[in-house]
Amino acid sequence: xxxxxxxxxxxxxxxxxxxxxxxxSPLAPETPGWPAHxxxxxxxxxxxxxxxxxxxxxxxxxxxxxxxxxIQACHEWGIPCLTLFAFSTENWKRPPHEVEFLMRLPEEFxxxxxxxLVERDVRVxxxxxxxxxxxxxxxxxxxxxxxxxxNRGLVVNFxxxxxxxxxxxxxxxxxxxxxxxxxxxxxxxxxxxxxxxLSTAGLPDxxxxxxxxGELRLSNFLIWQAAYAELWFTDVLWPDxxxxxxxxxxxxxxxxxRRFGGIK
Ligand code: IPE
Ligand code: IPE
Ligand code: MG
Numbered sequence: 001x002x003x004x005x006x007x008x009x010x011x012x013x014x015x016x017x018x019x020x021x022x023x024x025s026p027l028a029p030e031t032p033g034w035p036a037h038x039x040x041x042x043x044x045x046x047x048x049x050x051x052x053x054x055x056x057x058x059x060x061x062x063x064x065x066x067x068x069x070x071i072q073a074c075h076e077w078g079i080p081c082l083t084l085f086a087f088s089t090e091n092w093k094r095p096p097h098e099v100e101f102l103m104r105l106p107e108e109f110x111x112x113x114x115x116x117l118v119e120r121d122v123r124v125x126x127x128x129x130x131x132x133x134x135x136x137x138x139x140x141x142x143x144x145x146x147x148x149x150x151n152r153g154l155v156v157n158f159x160x161x162x163x164x165x166x167x168x169x170x171x172x173x174x175x176x177x178x179x180x181x182x183x184x185x186x187x188x189x190x191x192x193x194x195x196x197x198l199s200t201a202g203l204p205d206x207x208x209x210x211x212x213x214g215e216l217r218l219s220n221f222l223i224w225q226a227a228y229a230e231l232w233f234t235d236v237l238w239p240d241x242x243x244x245x246x247x248x249x250x251x252x253x254x255x256x257x258r259r260f261g262g263i264k
Contacts, residue, residue: 035207035253038074038246039083039229041221042067044213044237051237057101062239064109073243074154075120077250081155081203083127085221089163103133106160107140114147121153127199128162129170155203162199164223171197200225208253210246212238230256 042063049059067084074082087102094102110117110124117124124144133141141160174197178184184193195201205225209218214235218226232249234241257264 033254034077034079035230035250036079036204037081037083037206037208038079038250039085039206039209039222039226040070041085041209041211041219042238042241043211043215043219045239047213048237048239056098059237059239060102060105061108064105066238066241067109068113069243070241070246071117071122071154071156072120073246074156075122079154081157083157083159083200083206083222085159085162085219087128087160087162088220089129089161089166090220103137106137106144106158110140110144114144117156118147118151121151122148123151123153123155124148125155125157126160127157127167128160129166130160132161157200157203159221162221164218164220164225167199167222168194168224170199171195194224198224205229208232208249210234210249212236212241228258228260230258 045059045063046056047059048062049056052058070084071082086106091102092099126141126145130138130141137160171194175184175189175193179186200222205227206222206229209222209226209229210232211217212234214233216233222229230253232252234245234249236245
C-alpha cells in the first residue's frame, strides 16, 4: 500500500499547482511542495452553536458542510491524503443525546455525499475502533467502504472512535499475537513494524496537523504518526473554517523549515 501511495503521490505532485490560490496567500519563493497528508482536529462546534443561542448539535450539523468543503479543496488541489478527527475515544463521556446525534451524522453525511465522493474518485477509510459504534453507524461505515474501495484518488480517513493511545496498544497487541503464533520475534520489534500495524498503515505520516477553535493540544489524535508533523492552530471555530483557512495553513506549512532533528 505504501508503495502504491508513494507512486500515486509522485504522479499527482507533477500535476498539482505550485501554490494555493494566490489571492489567499503569496508563497515564499523557496516553497517546498505540498503536504502529502493533512490531518484536521475539527473542534469548536459546540461553542459555535452556543454563540448563536443554538443547541450544541446545531454546531455539529453546521460543521458537516465544512467537511464537504475541505474534501473538495483537497481533491481540487491534489492533496493525496486527508484525515478528519470526527469522534474520539474520549467523546463517549458526553451526554447521551449528543453522542447519539454524532453517531447519526455519518449516515446523514454519507447518504448525501457518497455519489459526489465516488465521482471525485475519493477512497474513504475509517480509523478507530468502528466495531464499538452502534449498528446503524457500522452499517454506513461498511457501505461507504464498499462504495469507495475501488477508488484511487484522494484518501479520506474518518477518525471515528479514534484514540492515538488505543491505536498504539492495538498495534502492539497485533504484534504480540504474531509472536504467540510463532510468526514474529520480540527482538525484531521496531518503529517501522509498529507503524505497519497502526490504523494508518500504508499511508504517509501527517505532514500538517490543523486544529481549530483555539485549543493548543492534540487530544490523543495521531500521537504516534504526528511525531514530526507541523502543527497549525487557529481560533476559527470548525463551522467557520473555509477552504481559504486551509490554504492559509498550507501556505504557512510551506514556509516552515522541517529539520527532523538534523541541521540545515
Ligand atoms: C468538535 O466540536 C466535534 C467533536 C468533538 C465531536 P466540540 O463538540 O468539541 O465543540 P466545543 O469544543 O465544545 O466547542
Ligand atoms: C477533539 O476535540 C476530538 C474531535 C475533534 C473529534 P475535543 O473537544 O473532544 O477535545 P478536548 O476535550 O477539548 O481536548
Ligand atoms: Mg471540543
